[in-house]
Amino acid sequence: MSILVLAEHDNQSLKPATLNTITAASQIGGDVHLLVAGFECQTVIAQASKVAGVSKVLSADNAVYEHQLAENIAKLVVDVAEGYSHILAPATTTGKNTLPRVAALLDVAQLSDVIKVESADTFVRPIYAGNAIATVKSSDSVKVITVRATGFDAAADEGGDAQTEVLSQVIASEKSRFVSEQLAESDRPELTAASVVISGGRGMGSGDNFKLLDGIADKLGAAIGASRAAVDAGFVPNDLQVGQTGKTVAPDLYIAVGISGAIQHLAGMKDSKVIVAINKDEDAPIFQVADYGLVADLFDAVPELEKSL
Amino acid sequence: MKVLVSVKRVIDYNVKVRVKADHSAVDLTNVKMSMNPFCEIAVEEAIRLKEKGVADEVVVVSVGSKSCQETLRTALALGADRAIQVETEDGLDSLSVAKLLAGVAKDEAADLIIMGKQSIDSDNNQTGQMVAALLDYPQATFASEVIVENGEAKVTREIDGGLQTLAITLPAVVTTDLRLNEPRFASLPNIMKAKKKPLDVKTPADFGVEVGSNVSIVSVTPPPERAAGIKVGSVSELVDKLKNEAKVVS
Ligand SMILES: Cc1cc2nc3c(=O)[nH]c(=O)nc-3n(C[C@H](O)[C@H](O)[C@H](O)COP(=O)(O)OP(=O)(O)OC[C@H]3O[C@@H](n4cnc5c(N)ncnc54)[C@H](O)[C@@H]3O)c2cc1C
Ligand SMILES: Cc1cc2nc3c(=O)[nH]c(=O)nc-3n(C[C@H](O)[C@H](O)[C@H](O)COP(=O)(O)OP(=O)(O)OC[C@H]3O[C@@H](n4cnc5c(N)ncnc54)[C@H](O)[C@@H]3O)c2cc1C
Numbered sequence: 001m002s003i004l005v006l007a008e009h010d011n012q013s014l015k016p017a018t019l020n021t022i023t024a025a026s027q028i029g030g031d032v033h034l035l036v037a038g039f040e041c042q043t044v045i046a047q048a049s050k051v052a053g054v055s056k057v058l059s060a061d062n063a064v065y066e067h068q069l070a071e072n073i074a075k076l077v078v079d080v081a082e083g084y085s086h087i088l089a090p091a092t093t094t095g096k097n098t099l100p101r102v103a104a105l106l107d108v109a110q111l112s113d114v115i116k117v118e119s120a121d122t123f124v125r126p127i128y129a130g131n132a133i134a135t136v137k138s139s140d141s142v143k144v145i146t147v148r149a150t151g152f153d154a155a156a157d158e159g160g161d162a163q164t165e166v167l168s169q170v171i172a173s174e175k176s177r178f179v180s181e182q183l184a185e186s187d188r189p190e191l192t193a194a195s196v197v198i199s200g201g202r203g204m205g206s207g208d209n210f211k212l213l214d215g216i217a218d219k220l221g222a223a224i225g226a227s228r229a230a231v232d233a234g235f236v237p238n239d240l241q242v243g244q245t246g247k248t249v250a251p252d253l254y255i256a257v258g259i260s261g262a263i264q265h266l267a268g269m270k271d272s273k274v275i276v277a278i279n280k281d282e283d284a285p286i287f288q289v290a291d292y293g294l295v296a297d298l299f300d301a302v303p304e305l306e307k308s309l
Numbered sequence: 310m311k312v313l314v315s316v317k318r319v320i321d322y323n324v325k326v327r328v329k330a331d332h333s334a335v336d337l338t339n340v341k342m343s344m345n346p347f348c349e350i351a352v353e354e355a356i357r358l359k360e361k362g363v364a365d366e367v368v369v370v371s372v373g374s375k376s377c378q379e380t381l382r383t384a385l386a387l388g389a390d391r392a393i394q395v396e397t398e399d400g401l402d403s404l405s406v407a408k409l410l411a412g413v414a415k416d417e418a419a420d421l422i423i424m425g426k427q428s429i430d431s432d433n434n435q436t437g438q439m440v441a442a443l444l445d446y447p448q449a450t451f452a453s454e455v456i457v458e459n460g461e462a463k464v465t466r467e468i469d470g471g472l473q474t475l476a477i478t479l480p481a482v483v484t485t486d487l488r489l490n491e492p493r494f495a496s497l498p499n500i501m502k503a504k505k506k507p508l509d510v511k512t513p514a515d516f517g518v519e520v521g522s523n524v525s526i527v528s529v530t531p532p533p534e535r536a537a538g539i540k541v542g543s544v545s546e547l548v549d550k551l552k553n554e555a556k557v558v559s
Contacts, residue, residue, distance in 0.1 A: 010470070067473070070438065071447055093468040097450050100403070100435030104442035109404050109524045112433045122527060127431050131326040132335050135527040175447035175481070179463065179474040192469075196557070220558065232488060238453070238467045245347075245427060245487060247469065253557040264322070270535060274555045276547065282540075291538035291555065294547050304544040309558065 001030030001120070004058075006077060006089040006098065009036065009044040011066065016193040017090035019051065019154035021147040025088050026053045026155065027117040033058060034162070035080065037073055039066035049164055052156040057164045064172040067181075068094050071173035074101035079169050081106060084142060085120070091146035091248075092192075099146050108140035113248075115151030129244040129267035149192060150250035150271055184239050191240065194223035196253045199242055199269070202229035203258020203279065203298055210235055212299075213257065215306040225249065225269075227259045243268035258298050261286025278302065310457070310479075312355040312364045313419035314389065315410055316348040316371050318380040319430040332528045335430075344380045347425025349387075350485040353492040354455060355423050356388040363457050364421070366390050370413050372406050373399045378508060385503035386495035392508040395516075402522040403431075407439035412516025414444060419480060421462065426451050426484040437484035447477035451486040 003025040008015040018034070025032045034048045037060040048057045058080060064072050077098070081087060087102060089095035091113045103110035116124035122137045123145065191197065198213050198220070210224070217224050225247070226240040242249055244267035254272035259265060261277070261284055269275070270289050277290035280297050287293040294301055320326065321341040329336045344352075358364040369384040370393040371377040377399075381392035395409045414422050427434040441448035449455075449464035453472070456463040457479075465474045467486045495503075513520050541547045551558040 069475075070441075070450075074442065093451060093466075096434050097438065097448075100438035101442040101448070103435070104404060104407060104439035107404070109402050109522060110433075110435050110439075111524070112435055126532070127529075128320070128326040128335060129429065129432065130532055132328050133530050133532050135530075136524050137527050138524045140523040173447060175478040176449075177476045179476050181468075181471065181473040183471040228487060237471065238486075238488065239469060239471050244429065244432065253551070253555075263325075274551070274557050275535075275538070276551070287540070288537070289535050292547055292550050293538060293540045294544065295540060296544075301544055305547070308544055308548045 001085045002083060003028055003030050003032050003086040003088060004081070004084040005032060005034050006087070006095065007034050007036045007044065007048055008090045008092055008094055009038060009041060011038045011041045012043060014044050014047045015090070016154060016190065017092055017149040019157060020149035020152040021088050021090045022051060022053055022155040023152040024114065024117055024147045025086070028086055028120050030085065031055045035060070035077065037065040037076055039063050045164060047157065049162040050158055050160050052159040054160050054162045057162045058167055059164050060167040060169065062170050064170055067178040068098070069173065069176050069178065070098045070101050071176045072171050073098050074105060075171045076169055077102045078105045079171070080167065081142065086143045086145060088145050088147055091148045095146045099144055103144040106142060106144065108142055108144055109138060110144045111136060111138065112146050113148045114145050115148050129263050130270065131263065148248055150248055184237055188217060189221065189223050191223040191225055192247050192249055195251050196220045196222035197225050197249050197251045198222045198255040198257065199225035199227065199259060200230055200235070200257050201227040201259030202233065204230060204235060207235040212302045216302065216309065219306065219309045227265050256286050256290070257302060259286055260284050261289065310364045310420045311366045311368065311417060312358060313414050313417055313422045314348070314351045314355045314367060314369045314384065315424045316352065316369050316380050316384050317345040317425065317428050318342050318371065318373060318377045319345045319428055322346055322429055328529055328531045332530050334526070334529050344383055345425050345428050347427055347485050349492040350487070350489050351423040351425055352384045352387050352389060353490045354485060357490065358457060359388070368393065368417055368419070370395065370410065372397055372401065372409050381508055382503050383495065385506045386500040387493060391506060394508065394510050396510055396512055397520060401520050402524055403433050403436045404439055405518070405520040405522060407436050407443055408518045409513060409516060410436070410440050411443040412518055414440065416516065421457065421479055422482045424482065424484050426486055437482050441482040446481050448482045449475050449477050450484040452483050453486050453488045455483055455489070
């Protein structure tokens, strides 16, 4: 059995979610091959070949793959799919954009957001915002799966010694064109990979007030997140949204500030090891999942917390 | 230009979900069902395109049992012109739904297909991408802005790292994200008018599609419960707990 994993990267470095996906692949069992499709991405290929558990790296380095357009990448994956029993990608916006397209082209189902491997054909995934856990079995000849990073440990990024096979296919759709992107710049750890996350909600009141969280984030090496309400109100950009329809995080410590705890928000953070909630409403549902709840006005508690750390 | 919008009937987002005691499925008896919120956003976007004079006709489609006609009527009340129900059992897998939606899109010669990015019940986030693949159309998923001009859609997408803008040639598939628009509510007169708008019922055979799935459900269980925590009385008590009890802060 061989398993193909589609690497997530930005042409410069391999994204951490790829490493969790490789662990999922190793648990299924068999040879694990990593496909790196991108442009001028040789450093990524070098990193990929060192990941423990990867036996081969497929390299497709061409301008047509620079922006991970789903039309191009899906056809490339289908082109090399023969012989693989499973095709995996991280359940990120890139993986979710591409893999269903791969599945449809192969005329098979896709399993989204898998959090556990039961066996080579049986997988566990949350549904209904994590309020139910489905175990599903697939008899498709090739299983196409996106993997939720928080369900699996990261594979070691050192110790492997995979050979590289260069792919020469150049697949370019005339129908889709990259125009521009606006990427968030931050010195903080990536939200989905951080060991501490501090998130603000509507209770923060404004984008300016979000700066109150910076001091704590600096001290704890935390990433900053947000509820949908805070993003919708324009306090912070969309890439900070944690929840059912945003990002899933499971840090060692999650601090929710001025967040009520709607099920859609909980879906994205309730697997965190330790949850702290700061909210002035003692009946806020966030307290039902919080290990430590502090009923307080955040404008008093947050500066005080920063000082005491 | 003709816009096709898919709408799915799902459990209302406010309902607390319960798993059946025999762990076979989620209990849907007597729970409130509504239009999937992302589909509401899709309908709204299509209607706005019509109001701007970009689209001439908005057709809505749902795949499922007779009860999804209610969802279609809601979309008609919001301003869609015409509805199609593809009659099937509920809970088909995404690939079957995608094949049926692709069949409708071809049949209708739709220029733009707008779908939700994700159903809030099965949380799959895949049907739109599958429809695009089956038709060999370009796709722009997770849209927060859509501008249609000169046979192209310029779409800004919410991605993990921020925002990305693509230009895709029509016909194409767009899936909606939360910040694309704020859906309107249906007015009473429009709800009355919607009852008279056309609603066609089709079958998978009309599109030459055989539905079925290679995925079976082994079990559906409740998630592990988190043990209840405690309330702390002060910031200093909180810091003490984090350092000495939870040991997550040094
Ligand atoms: C289809 C769909 C998808 C969704 N997806 C997501 C998602 O992915 N992520 C997500 O987060 N939400 C999502 N939501 C929205 C969700 O239902 C809630 O509306 C949202 O999470 C509420 O955000 P909030 O807790 O910041 O705001 P609110 O519910 O308004 O809560 C604000 C809280 O702040 C507290 N507060 C106010 N002022 C202070 C103060 N000075 N000091 C201390 N506390 C204070 C209040 O007591 C209150 O509890 C989704 C909804 C739908 C319908
Ligand atoms: C416990 C359980 C587990 C399941 N696991 C899987 C699984 O692993 N894989 C799988 O493929 N299916 C699974 N299903 C079937 C699943 O419930 C869905 O009905 C099916 O996947 C349809 O896609 P979706 O709603 O998830 O699509 P999504 O891709 O999440 O939905 C995106 C958009 O597609 C459109 N759409 C989807 N369905 C319809 C429809 N019926 N009519 C009109 N528009 C629609 C809507 O615009 C929607 O916003 C499972 C069902 C159950 C009960």
